[in-house]
Structures are given as structure tokens and as C-alpha cells.
Amino acid sequence: MGLLDGKVAVVTGGASGIGQATARRFAAEGASVVVADRAADAGEVAAKEIDGRFVAGDVGEPETWEAIVATAEDAFGGLDIAYLNAGVTTGEGNIAALTDKQYRRIMRANVDGVVFGARAVIPPIAKRGGGAIVATASLAGLIAFPPDPIYNMTKHAVVGFIRGIAPQLQAQGITANCVCPGIVATGLVNDEARTRLESAGFVLIEPEEIAAAVLECVTGTATGQAVVCQAGRDPLAYEFRDVPGPRQGQQRDFRAIGMDQ
Template sequence: MNRYDLQGRVAVVTGGAQGIGYAVAERLAASGAQVALWDRDAERAAESAQRIGGRAYGVDVTDTEAVSALAERTERDMGPIAVLVTSAGIAGANGTVLDYDPAEWRRVIEVNLTGTYNCCRAVLPQMRAQGYGRIVTIASIAGKEGNPNAAAYSASKAGVIAFTKSLGKEHAGENIAVNCVTPAAARTRIFDQLSEEFIAYMLAKIPRGRFLELDEAASMIGWLCSEENSFTTGAVFDLSGGRATY
């Protein structure tokens, strides 16, 4: 496992209690970062943080004021936040647009897109103050291609991609890199929200013929969080196993 130049950096990983978020948190901690897990499941986050020697905080990323307050608290507890990885997200229900519950649509957009906005907005003042920052947003291959029967999820992740491009350009002159990754599906608890038919559909679309491994995602994201990523910003890095070549 590669180590990166994160010694002494304070890193926040949202949705870090499990899945891709936890794999990233584990990699950042192994690379010397002080890691804070922000997760709605505070109990699970505490267990995960204990394993990597980090801290855990319970928060709903859709709550703008709570996220802002937590960014300030994290700075008091650990120091200025230098790295943010926004992994908190939900798949939402599957269904056609005509049959989709408007409340479910809003829930998916709020968590995946507005939650990303809330977290970036909360930590950026700390990054600007120290003249350094690395943000990695986690979108999805669905945000590039649009999956049928998953319009809310696809739209939310397409929004994350566009948001990342805008934010990266806004802060390009401040040594704050903002980049995005677009993973294909990985076997995490998010699969519990999906039908077997939809899981099979996703697998059939991956030329590699398998799902993404969590440590593969953590490896790419870990580098994007490092000081070695000193030039690229506002970019989208593919993790789709060949499904998207753009």
C-alpha cells in the first residue's frame, strides 16, 4: 500500500463509517493524517474511528448549520481542516421518473448534492486561511451516463461533477485543489438499497467484469488528497473499470 505526504494534515471524510469512505479514511490515516469521520451513524463512526486512531462526529450533511458548526468544532479539536473527502451519499429508490416519489427525489438530491455543497462550504474558509486544501468529491459513473430507473441518483451525481468543476475554478489560484472521482459500483451497504436486477445491470456494464474494490478507490483518492496533486483541479477521475473512457 502506497503512503502519501499527509503527515500532520487534518482530514475530514464524510460518510466515513463504512464503504468507500472508511477505506479512504483508513488510507489517509496510514499516510499520517489526523482523520475525522463525519457520519449520520455516530455509533458506527465511533467504532470505525477507533480502528484507525481518528475521531468521530455525528452529523446530517443536509443540515447546513450543523455542518458549519461541526467544521468549527473539528478545527477546535484537531486543528485546521486541510483535506475533505465527501463520501456521504445514498442510492435512493429505483423506479421510472413517472413513478418516482417526489419526496424521495428531494431526499436523494439533498443528501448527495446539497450535502456535498454544505460540507465544502463549511471547510473552505479554513483552507483559505492556511493557503492549502485538497477536496475530493465522490460522484458516480451514473453522473456521467445516467442509469435508467435511477434518475434521482444520476442527476445528483451529475450535479456533484458540475459543482466540482465550478468550485475547482473558483479556488484554483489558492493552492486548493478540488477534484472528483466517478466510481462504478462497489459492494458496500448501499447495495442493500438496490434490487438484484439493478445490481446485475450495473455489473454487465463494466468491461472489467467485476465491481470496484474499495482499496482501489482509496488509492486514487488518497493521491488526490496529497500535496503531490499540485496542479490538477476541477477534474473528473474515472473509476468505472472501462465503462466510461471520457
């Protein structure tokens, strides 16, 4: 018996790295998987390997999401799980040199892809009586990351979005969490960066470890969490501090007056 027997999942950025490892893990647990990626050849191969379906496209385009949901419904009868994982870096640490193209590209993948993805998958998941949404943020969604401030900003956006939507999805039985990995051994970290990091003593995490953390999010009941994944440590839900000021416990106040709905 797999943990995801009978479930249908979509994994974006599933052609490589963390997404591919998670698509494989979902399939090994019995799920039917729709792999979505803009990398058409690698995506086809990744989907075929796990008897899944592949949708080629940019996750920042709403049409891609129409195709993803239609594929899940036509091929597998619905959707239970969405792993919103596709993402890029800018490759530009110097804001004064940032090009419009670099900026639009990362916003489309890291922010639009998560927002349009959540918007598209909530109705089909709700139709099945509930399920799970997980997004890939990053440690850079919780701490300062000066080598790529725009990446830093997009990952903070993912954390904020997930924490913001989680309460409103509870009534539909949908959990919403994000994972916040440290540095993972994938194509996103090029050979030169990997050598520099390793010689500075950084330990890279294997993508399979992130897949295991995602599986925990999907099978658990917790929601609104940012799960920190670091080498050599068990995944851990980040504990946000309350904001000091005139109104302590503001989140609770929002709930009390119904503004979290």
C-alpha cells in the first residue's frame, strides 16, 4: 500500500531536480502524476519513466494551468495534490545591472507560477473533497540572500502567499504549505557554484530529501507551514515570531473578525 494510492498529483518543474525527485516519490507511493515543465524533452522523459502525463508550458501562463487541470481530469479523473515547484534564479546579484528580461522571467516562474497554479488547482481539488498544495520556497524565503535579492524577494512572496491562503482553504479540506530548502544538489546550482560552496564547507542536500519533506506535507494535516529543510537535519516547521507593537496577536484578531476568510 502506497501513501498516495488513488491520488492524482501535479508537479511543476518536474523535468529535473527537486520536482523530478518528488514526482518519482509520489509515483512510488501510488499516485498518478502530471509532470509540467517548460523543458519539453526532459519533461516527456520524466513523465514516461513514472507512467505519468506531461504538459509542456510556462507555469506563469494561465493557459498552461488550463492544460494541466484538463490533463489531470481527462487522464486520471481529477486532482488531489499540487506541488508548485518550478522556479529559477536571476543570475544577477547587482540590482543596478538587473535587466527587465531577467526580472520578468523570475517573476513569471517563481511568483506568477505559484499564484496562477493555486488559483487553478483549488476548484478541482475541492471538488474531490480536499487535498494538498505545496510550494517550493527556499531558505531565501526566510532569511536575507544578498547574492540574488530578486530571488530572495520571490521566495518571501511564496512564504507569505502560502501562509495567507492556508486559513481560507481549511474549510475546503485543502492544506497549503511550503518547503524552504537550503542548497540542494540540482542543476540550479552550477558546477562552479557547487565547488565554491563545498570548499566553503556547505553541505548540499539531495533532492530526494526535499521530496520526503514534501510527502510529509501532503500526507499530514498541518497547514500554513514553512518547512525548513537543511542538510543533516530533520525537516522542521519554521516558528514565526509574533510582531511586537500596539496589537499583539494580530493574526488571531483577523480570525476573530472573520478577515482571514
